[in-house]
Amino acid sequence: MVAQMESVSAPPATARTLLDAIGQTPLVELPRLFPGPARVYAKLEYYNPTGSIKDRIARHMIREAEKSGRLKPGGTIVEGTSGNTGAALAAIAAARGYRTILAMPDKVSTEKRDAALAYGAEVVVCPASPPDSAQHYMQKARAIAASIPGAVFIDQYNNALNVEAHYLTTGPEIWEQPQGNIDYFVASASTGGTVSGTGKYLKQRKQDVHVLMPDPVGSVYECYFRTGKIDPAVRRPYQVEGIGKDMLAGCIDFDVIDEVMKLSDKDAFDAATRLAEQEGILGGGSAGANICGCMALARRIRTPKVIITIIPDSGLKYLSKFYNADWLASAEYTRRETEGSSALLAG
Numbered sequence: 001m002v003a004q005m006e007s008v009s010a011p012p013a014t015a016r017t018l019l020d021a022i023g024q025t026p027l028v029e030l031p032r033l034f035p036g037p038a039r040v041y042a043k044l045e046y047y048n049p050t051g052s053i054k055d056r057i058a059r060h061m062i063r064e065a066e067k068s069g070r071l072k073p074g075g076t077i078v079e080g081t082s083g084n085t086g087a088a089l090a091a092i093a094a095a096r097g098y099r100t101i102l103a104m105p106d107k108v109s110t111e112k113r114d115a116a117l118a119y120g121a122e123v124v125v126c127p128a129s130p131p132d133s134a135q136h137y138m139q140k141a142r143a144i145a146a147s148i149p150g151a152v153f154i155d156q157y158n159n160a161l162n163v164e165a166h167y168l169t170t171g172p173e174i175w176e177q178p179q180g181n182i183d184y185f186v187a188s189a190s191t192g193g194t195v196s197g198t199g200k201y202l203k204q205r206k207q208d209v210h211v212l213m214p215d216p217v218g219s220v221y222e223c224y225f226r227t228g229k230i231d232p233a234v235r236r237p238y239q240v241e242g243i244g245k246d247m248l249a250g251c252i253d254f255d256v257i258d259e260v261m262k263l264s265d266k267d268a269f270d271a272a273t274r275l276a277e278q279e280g281i282l283g284g285g286s287a288g289a290n291i292c293g294c295m296a297l298a299r300r301i302r303t304p305k306v307i308i309t310i311i312p313d314s315g316l317k318y319l320s321k322f323y324n325a326d327w328l329a330s331a332e333y334t335r336r337e338t339e340g341s342s343a344l345l346a347g
Contacts, residue, residue, distance in 0.1 A: 017095065018049055018091065018092065018095045019059050019063075019092065019095075021048075021049050022048050022049060022055045022056060022059050023048070023055075023056060023169050023170075023173065024173060025043055025044050025045050025046075025047040025048060025173070026043070026044050026047060027041050027042070027043050027044075027173075027174070027177040027178065027308070028041065028042055028044060028281075029041050030042055030275075030279050030281075030294075032278045032279055033274065033275065033278050033279055033291070033295075034294065034295075034298050034307075036304070037301060037302065037303060037304045037305070038294075038297065038298040038301040038304075038305050038306075038307055039304065039305070039306050039307070040294050040298065040306075040307045040308075040309065041178065041306065041307070041308045041309070042281065042287075042290075042291075042308075042309050042310070042311050043170075043173070043174060043177075043308065043309070043310050043311065044281065044311050045310060045311055045312050045313065046283070046311060046313055046314035046316075048088075049091065050084070050087045050088045050091045050115070050119075051084075051087075051313055051314040051316065051317065052084035052087070052088065052312055052313035052314070052317075053084070053170070053194060053310065053312045053313065054084040054085040054087070054088040054312075054313075055088045055091075055092075056165045056166065056169055056170060057085065057088070057156060057161070057162045057165040057166070057191075057193055058085060058088035058089045058091075058092050059088075059092060059165070060161050060162075060164065060165035060168070060169075061154055061156070061159060061161045061162065061165070062077070062089070062092050062093070062096070062098075064161050065077075065152050065154075070152050071098070071152045072150060073097065074097060074098070074099075075098055075099070075150055075151070075152060076098065076099040076100070076101065076148050076150065076151040076152070077089055077093050077098050077099070077100045077101070077151070077152050077154060078100075078101045078102075078103075078141055078144050078145035078148070078151050078152065078153050078154070079100075079101075079102055079103070079141055079153070079154040079155075079156060080102075080103045080104075080137045080138035080139075080140065080141035080142075080156075080157075081102055081103070081104055081137075081156070082104065082105060082108055082112075082190065082241050082242045083104060083108045083109065083112030083113065083115075083116070083241065083242065083317070084112065084242060084312070084313050084317075085154075085156050085191075086100075086102040086104065086112075086116045086121060086123075087112060087115045087116050087119060087121075089102070089121075089154065090102065090115075090116050090119035090120060090121035091119045093119075093120075093121075094119050094120050099122075100116075100119070100120065100121040100122065101121065101122045101123075101124070101141075101144055101148075101151075102116055102121050102122070102123050102124070102141075103123075103124045103126055103137040103138070103140040103141040103144065104116075104123060104124070104125055104126065104137055105125075105126055105128065105137045106125050106126065106127055106128060107128070107237075107239065107241065108125075108241060109241065109317055109318050109320055109321050110320050111316065111317045111318065111319065111320060112241075112317050113125070115317070124137075124140060124144070126140050128237060130246075131246050131247040138157065141153065142155075156191050156193070156251075157190075157191045157192075157245075157249040157250060157251060158249065158250030158251060159250075159251065160251070162191055162192075162193035162197070162251050163192070163193050163196045163197040163200075163251050163253070164197060165193065165197065166193050166194050166196070166197025166198045166201075167197040167198070167200055167201050168197075170194065170197065170198045170201075170310075171197060171198040171199075171200070171201025171202055172201060174198060174202065174308055175201065175202060175205050178306065178308065180205065180206065181306050182202065182206065182209055182306050182307075182308050183208075183209065183210065183305040183306050183307065184209070184210045184211075184212060184297055184305065184306070184307040184308070185198065185199060185202055185209055185210070185211050185212070185307075185308055185309070186211075186212045186213075186214070186290050186293040186294050186297065186307060186308070186309040186310075187199070187211075187213060187290060187309065187310050188213060188214045188215065188216075188243040188244075188286050188289040188290055188293070188312075189213055189215070189221065189243060189244075189245075189249075189252055190242055190243050190244060190245055190249070191249050191251045191252070192249045192251040192252025192253065193251045194310060194312070195211065195213050195252070195256065195257060196251060196252055196253040196256050196257075198310075199211040199253075199256035199257065200253065200256050203256060210258050210259070211256055211257050211258050211259070212257075212258065212259045212260075212261060212293045212296075212297060213225075213257050213259070213260045213261070213293075214243075214260075214261050214262075214263050214268075214289040214290060214292055214293040215243070215244055215260050215261065215262055215263070216238045216240045216243060216244040216262075216263060216264070216265065216268065216289065217236070217238060217262055217263070217264050217265075218234070218235060218236040218237060218238035218244060218246075219234075219235075219238070219243070219244025219245055219246070220234055220235060220244075220245060220246060220247065220248065221244060221245060221248075221252070221260060222234075222260045222261070222262045224248060224254075225254055225257065225260040226260075230247070230248065238265055239265045239269075239285070239321075239322070240265055240268045240269075240285040240286065240288075240289060241284065241285055241286070241318075242284065242285070242286045242312065242313070243285075243286045243289055261292075261293055261296055263289055263292050263293075265285075267288070267289070267292050268285045268286070268288035268289040268292060269285055269288055269322040269328075270288070271287075271288035271289070271291040271292045271295070272284065272285055272287055272288030272291070272315065272322065273288070273322075273323070274291070275287060275288065275291050275311075276315060276323075281311060282314060282315035282316065283311040283312070283313065283314065283315050284312065284313045284314065284315055284317055284318050285318065285322060286312045286313065287310075287311040287312060287313070287315075290309040290310055290311070290312075291309065293309065294307050294309050
């Protein structure tokens with residue numbers, strides 16, 4: 001069954017509800033970072049109500065849970081999250097009268113954790129653990145949901161509605177805003193929903209759109225893309241939040257992805273800083289990863305081409321982390337290896 005297209009018309013100046021204010025985020029060119037011949041445009045997803053692209057999937061998954069009857073009035077929503085999906089779920093739940101319980105890894109920024117609490121969510125912080133450990137944040141979320149009668153476990157990493165939300169909204173917006181003038185799409189992934197849903201839509205409209213996915217050192221995705229296998233030896237802690245994964249997410253569709261590029265924490269954080277200082281766009285570390293991918297493409301482009309990427313969330317969520325000089329100087333960050341860094345910011 002083909003999902004019906006959600007409206008991508010511009011939201012009204014006065015939205016009727018919080019849900020009506022989600023989407024139709026601006027697409028802006030980055031001429032100082034990319035003077036040519038590649039023209040690079042960034043879709044500013046921090047214009048969504050809770051400051052991230054995850055508002056899109058939270059709205060879609062909650063609506064569908066309501067329609068199906070799984071989520072009943074006054075019910076409980078449970079999710080494992082690196083912060084942004086949790087905040088989006090908590091905000092919409094607050095507006096619609098639901099309880100929210102979130103399990104988060106301990107590397108999540110204070111700002112993202114506090115935002116979820118401010119929306120009224122209950123937050124369980126989990127230590128870094130193997131993906132099959134009971135202490136892993138996704139396993140913890142599953143256990144919590146199973147212990148509460150009628151609770152809805154969102155399961156963003158394996159929920160097909162995640163991909164569908166981007167196929168129905170993000171993809172059409174990125175196609176329509178430049179009137180189909182796109183050659184490359186760059187998006188890093190954790191759940192895989194953005195790159196898979198948006199990439200699928202764009203390739204259906206223009207078959208030769210090239211999809212590049214940056215992936216941090218320590219994530220399993222780049223290795224799996226190359227070899228078709230998960231090598232446990234590639235797993236290691238890394239500091240960029242909201243991208244990469246220590247196991248395969250069910251939502252990621254590698255058939256949509258043409259290229260996966262490995263990068264270090266330092267690559268991503270340095271690129272995010274340059275984006276802020278040269279373009280006035282304050283994005284998170286995932287935005288920096290995406291800008292790195294654009295830089296890699298731009299260096300090999302010799303004729304005019306259009307690259308479109310995503311700024312998934314606001315850098316205001318990371319002022320205590322990589323935008324903070326004390327944090328950057330801390331042992332927690334500086335001891336991380338930069339192996340896999342591809343000198344993306346050179347030149």
